[in-house]
Amino acid sequence: MFYDHFDTGVIGTLTLVADEAGLRHIDFATAKHPTKMAPSWKKNPGFFKAAKAQLRAYFNGELRAFDLPLAPTGTPFQQRVWQVLGTIPYGTLASYRWVAEKIGNPKAVRAVGGANARNPLPVVIPCHRVIGRNGALTGFGGGLEIKQRMIELEKATCGTNDNRMLL
Template sequence: MNLVSKHVPSPVGPLLLGADDEFLRLIWFSTPRHPLPRSVALVQGDNAVLRETGTQLEAYFNGALRAFDLPLRPVGTAFQREVWSTLAEIPFGQTWSYGDVARRIGKPQAVRAVGAANGRNPIPIVLPCHRVIGADGSLTGFGGGLPAKQYLLALEGALPAGDLFGAA
């Protein structure tokens, strides 16, 4: 899959955006937990999808946007896509546990599989995997690192505002 890509600055570090002419396909952190899939070829450039994504990310980080409205088409298994679609249902400023997501997709025993799918989310922030936490309320793994997850949750008001500073 050939994608046009560009880097955009953010409070959680530079983000690599990748899109085709119609859909946002990926947002990658500067130090991701997983490498880009071999099937993805990136060409530096710009297009309307990347420009709109950059505009909406900037508004989100400035506190002016609570819900993204972007054309998305993440690549993954049917199960992964089901989990990622469910992530978009988590309201701004709230968190769900991995068990909550598993129950929401009708597979309450699939908590570990939900965690694995969450960890492979190719469009973090927009598909808000940072809003998924441990059953005990702990902040668990995140592709951008736990300080970035903490920053995003504090930005959204899901953590005390004091946690926003020094988190990223």
């Protein structure tokens, strides 16, 4: 397993973790539950060249969709939720109910929230685009201030006053 750090210039420093299968974790400096680094992991900045280039372009407002090998681990339910998160268009917000409906279980709103909270690849799998149905910002692993900044970044890049909302 390899790791490195990346200064976003917008939301602070991210810790990136990956192996040959793909990106495994992205942790915010403010993460409530940071990834536990094993002593055998190696710092390898060169391994993350493509990821850093795409993250830099995203935070500069030049990239709307990531094209990186991803290898998040989670339960089958979490994997389904994360797949749906990946379909939320840039600059668009979705409710937890919308995600629950997309996975075919409209009553699983709270479980969707739990899976969203355990997303190991925030930013790339855009859990920041999921908000309460009433438009309220709700929990985010990096903190609500970072979630708000990411939403504002996408709104500014789209050139709109409001983010589109999927209810």
